Amino acid sequence: MATYGYHRTSTRDQHLDRGIHEIQIFCKEHDLELENIFTDQQTGKNFNRPRYTVLVEDVLREGDILLVTELDRLGRNKRDTMEQIRKLQSRDVRLMVLELPTTLMDLSKMDNSMARLMMETINNMMLELYASISESEIQKKEKRQREGIAMKKLRGEWDDYGRPPAIKEEEFAKAYQRVTAGEITQADLKRELGLSHTTFYRYRRKYFEKNAEIFQSQKK
Structure with a gap:
């Protein structure tokens, strides 16, 4: 035994x-x-x-x-x-x-x-x-989680929930500075970071929102 x-x-x-x-x-x-x-x-x-x-x-x-x-x-x-x-x-x-x-x-x-x-x-x-x-x-816990997720979506807070981020925003910002400095193209950086097209441009949009002056220069 x-x-x-x-x-x-x-x-x-x-x-x-x-x-x-x-x-x-x-x-x-x-x-x-x-x-x-x-x-x-x-x-x-x-x-x-x-x-x-x-x-x-x-x-x-x-x-x-x-x-x-x-x-x-x-x-x-x-x-x-x-x-x-x-x-x-x-x-x-x-x-x-x-x-x-x-x-x-x-x-x-x-x-x-x-x-x-x-x-x-x-x-x-x-x-x-x-x-x-x-x-x-378990059923009660799952019900509370579903209700919590639904409320977060209604409040527009879903991005703060869900799956872990593909990359931290500060890490993306540091990496993207190489693009603005002309050291690497956006396509090459996207491949280097292993990000999908949608994910890359979602992070890029947030980066531009926090750096409005860079956004203006990139639009030209």
Whole structure:
């Protein structure tokens, strides 16, 4: 029997440290020898989790323990989460979720078979309940994000949102000064910066707006 941890964050901007630390502390406090902690930093939208796949398909064996901090680390919605839980159960891998106390009880050590059956039933009900709650929380978060984006668009602030900028405006301004100095053509600079035609001229327009006198000279 071996114990493994798994933790996932939705983006690379989020730190894995907290989840890793929680798993390590739990194992230390409960005398569990932790073999390894597998981590992914992938959005839950497409749930592309290469390290989780390796863990489940190639590493976990019958009788092993899988530790996660929260149930939504396993799936984006209730259906996906329950599918992962059933897969682990079918392989006799014990799932322990730190936020869910019923999963932390070792039911195999209970002598009373009826009591054990009751606790297993309660545990499965709690897992399904938490999966439903996790899905609901994700849906509410996405709804708030959609509403926030819609309001930003109405206020004309969408450019401040969305995807990361292709290049910082100050970096573009410094680079474009080579064009105004006659050192390089606009076409060559566009290729050098790796910007699309639309993106390049969007940055160029902003640059001219901040440097009106240059704009006047370029129009001639």
